[in-house]
Amino acid sequence: MIELRSVNKSYRTGTNALHVLRDVDLTIETGELVSIMGSSGSGKSTLLNILGILDDYDSGDYRLNGELIRKLSARRAARFRNRHLGFVFQSFNLMPFMNAVENVALPLYYQGVSRRKRLRTAEEYLERVGLLEWADHRPAEMSGGQKQRVAIARALIGKPRVIFADEPTGALDSGTSEQIMELIEEVHREGITIVVVTHEADIAARTQRIIRLRDGAVVSEAS
């Protein structure tokens, strides 16, 4: 599903070039639940952004579902993300002025689905994450765990092949983290490939495979 070959990425800050990713080789099979671990500054977020086509890379190859992803136009990248990828963020990134069901329905708006149909679909997905009765509430009225469930429902609604979760439990207490991980595992059991970025060992331990990054290079892969 995901194939990285010698991917390099550096950021230019003034006169210094910061080499964030060094010759990263990586393969993630369809249906895997994988975690990427590393301390802060190890390049794990950059890696996730490249995998999620949120950011470009300097050299190497990235194939997603067999298709070469390189220097896509903003328009094609947006299409690709919309149709094939789902995102879950540490800080949820819900629209504060929309209620839960509207937040979940948003990706379908960019697919051109009619309002009535996308709200109905969004309700189904809210029900899946156990929040149907919260459909009319705005994010500000919800707990962190509830917000992350809404975000997961939003990531799922576009029927993605891969879901990228960036520190999905980073802002949650351990009890709530547990529930979110259960939900992620449940989604995984339905056959969706999931990549979790975390620095918490107990979260990483719940995935099938851990990819460790240090100073922008893959140091070990353990299952």
Next chain:
Amino acid sequence: MFFDRWREILETLWRHRLRTSLTALSVAWGIFMLVILLGAGSGLQNQIEYEFRDDALNSVWIRPGRTSQPFEGYRVGRRIRYDNDDFDAIRERIGNVEHMTGRVYIRGSALVSYGDRSSTFSTRAVHPGHLHLENTIITDGRFLNVLDLRDRRKVAVIGRKVAEYLFGTEQPIGEWLSIGEVRFRVVGVFDDTGSEGEQRMIYVPITTAQVAYGAGERQDQIMFTIGDATEAEALETADEVRELLAGRKRFAPNDVRAARVSTPIAEVGRIRALFGAIRAFVWVVGIGTIIAGIVGVSNIMMISVRERTKEFGVRKAIGATPYAIVSTVVQEALLLTSAAGYVGMLAGVAVLELVDRYVPENDFLRDPQVDIGIAISATIVLVIAGVLAGFFPALRAARVPPVVALRDE
């Protein structure tokens, strides 16, 4: 999908009510003020034109005065009055006299009666040429003619209001009415484009009045039209008249207060120049108001786009194309500014309409109206400004990689 998109835009506007209402206010206020300003300007102009429409503009008016300079041993403050000889002298010596008339005012407001109805009306004793000096329109019968003057006939031409009051629905032509002690036969009825006072006027032959009311040879006022003379020619004629009268009455030719000779066309010219200045001022203020509106809209649009950088990042992460982002912002700006501009325009026009309807006739404003084309153009300018003010920051925001927009600070 079309309605869906607009629904989305309306909802966004509704969710950001404060921002929306501030932008709307700044646009609506700009257009509103412009409409009011232009309306006030046109009202001022209409009033000025209205005040001059009664009298022939290309004319010279000669009123009696008092000397303000000693001359040939005569003292200051001597009264200068005119008689029939002065009238004839002006007619013969001044080159471009067209229609000419003298005027004798019957002393006091004489009681005018017909049958058992009577009231006071003003009576002017004039020459036939008077018809061309006031915008007198004969609606029935005829005006005074040279035979009336030669034979000192006791005939009168009465204003519309006089006819309505004294005769009601009766036909006044041929009837006899009394002005003071003297009886006159009505030969004509007229209307006048001027004030109601002009319609309450009675005209009788000047020769008749001079005899009947003991005015002798006196003429209280002399005026004549001067064809299509220019403003400069009119002023020149006025000077000639004053010099002629100065020679006849022995006063200094440059003593403008001895014989008060005026030319409406020159006054109109002065007022038109003043009005031009006022109109320029109105435009400067109006354009200033529009620029203030543009600055206001631009500021709010730029701030709002900056505020939404993160929102756009999230939208892009979940599949919004840059085009979708930019077009959403532009459509929001378009809808908001055009709706607000329209409201401002309507409000301005409504205020002008209310002023026109409920403010009584006055000396300052008449029929204030705004050229709707100008109001619409101003609205379009503001709409374009609002759209551009949204477009460029939105374009920049849409180009920001989602990673940067999403970064947690």
